[in-house]
Amino acid sequence: MAESAVKEIPLNSVQVEALVVMKIVKACSATFPTTATGSLVGMDVNGTLQITNSFPFPTADVAASDSHPNDHMAASNLAAAAPRSKANVAYQNEMIKCLREVNVDANNVGWYTSANMGNFINTSLIENQYYYQKEMNERTVALVHDVSRSSQGALSLRAFRLSPNFMAAYKEGKFTTENMQKTKLTYKDVLIELPIIVHNSHLLTSFLHQLPAELPKEELEFPASLQELTANQPPIPLYPNLESLDLSIDPYLEKTCDQLLDSIETHYTELNNFQYFQRQLAREQTKVTAWKTKRAAENATRAAQKLAPLPEDEWERLFKLPTEPSRLEGMLNARQVEQYSRQVDGFTASITSKMFAVKSNLLPESS
Known part of the structure; x- marks a missing residue:
């Protein structure tokens, strides 16, 4: 009864731990321009999918000395199909088993992949997400990290799910004009994007608030209660960013x-x-x-x-x-x-x- 009640609540957002974001960025940047993929673990809490940990899938290394452009393309194709390969499914189950033994969240909630210049909407993305979303635990997402876009200084991390109409059409495998007109399925109904919230621990949040400020020269007056702290919040200093004034075309x-x-x-x-x-x-x-x-x-x-x-x-x-x-x-x-x-x-x-x-x-x- 409880599981059915949880499944009736639709997913409305994805909360990603800051450590998971750093892991994804590091894994995707290390293999760029080859596609990087990995698994996500966490839990679903009242319609918010909380991602608390991640680990990459093993991929075949390409030698840098005698590498050919086709080698990197083949490696990208293998990495794109990694989430649904039998070897990586066994590897993922073994990793989740080890996480469960050390009392860490061990519920698979999706997978992540890297992208280059926003080029990620392809059959590999659809097949991988369908593989995760068709299982009993269908409350899974696909995180897409755009390495090229993030290199400009703004983090590009997006969460996607397949729409129910597209899931039904993909299960039947009939993408004909008649069926698409009958179900009113368009290209806009393929993916559903969910908002992402980057979550930090309270200790880290306090450290980040104090990091840009100068060291106090006098003794601090600590607030007497939480209400006083909420009423008198310390101002956050502004960071000067001169790069935003650059007139050169992107x-x-x-x-x-x-x-x-x-x-x-x-x-x-x-x-x-x-x-x-x-x-x-x-x-x-x-x-x-x-x-x-x-x-x-x-x-x-x-x-x-x-x-x-x-x-x-x-x-x-x-x-x-x-x-x-x-x-x-x-x-x-x-x-x-x-x-x-x-x-x-x-x-x-x-x-x-x-x-x-x-x-x-x-x-x-x-x-």
């Missing part, structure tokens, strides 16, 4: 635009393939209609001659209608295009505002 903007154009070209390729299928289907259906008309005329003639009619379902054996290609790749690519578009919007927002601020200095004649 170096990642050009790369993101190139990847956006590549995704749009992939979309047109998928569209051309589907149009080719429609032409092939129309051509075959025209042949089937002509054959049925001819067979109906032959049966009418045979009926006038009082002969047995010929079967009218032989067209299924004579003609083979083309199979409709899966629309899953097109959906994921459309979702990736949306991801790149949001990144471009985020890059250009700050640059445009700074350009307008110094417009009179850049273009004196326009003022």
Whole structure:
């Protein structure tokens, strides 16, 4: 009863310990540009998924001396499929068993992966998350850490889950136009993003609040009660950040635009393939209609001659209608295009505002 009541509460946020964030950042940065994956452990408390520990999956090392670009690509593919491989499933169970012996949270709550320039929406992400989410303990998430974006100074860590509609469609494996129209499934319904809260212990929070302040020269007057401490909170000093005044265009903007154009070209390729299928289907259906008309005329003639009619379902054996290609790749690519578009919007927002601020200095004649 208690488990069913817990499952009825939907997940609304993900709380990640600061130590887990540091572990994920370190593991993803150490293997960059190869994809890094790992397991997450924690617990679900009233709709908030608390992630308290993590450990990486073992991957095959690529020799730096005789490495080839294809070697890193193959290593990335192996690492992307690591969460659902049999060897890593056994490794994960053994690690969770060891964590349970030392009285640490030992409930698997998902997995994490690294990304480069926001390029993470692919079949590997879907297959891994479906593998975790289809089990009995389906309250799992996928954490995505963008190494390139985080290198600019702002942590990029996002949590995703597969939507229930997409889970049902992926279980059936029918991503046809008819089924998608029936279920009203679009590229926006593939992933659900959950807000992330980075949690620190109270001792660490107190240390961080005192770190930027100067050492007191006089004896401190400690508050008499918690209410007094809450009422008179110490001011937090501001950090001067001169890099935010830089007028240079973001170096990642050009790369993101190139990847956006590549995704749009992939979309047109998928569209051309589907149009080719429609032409092939129309051509075959025209042949089937002509054959049925001819067979109906032959049966009418045979009926006038009082002969047995010929079967009218032989067209299924004579003609083979083309199979409709899966629309899953097109959906994921459309979702990736949306991801790149949001990144471009985020890059250009700050640059445009700074350009307008110094417009009179850049273009004196326009003022």
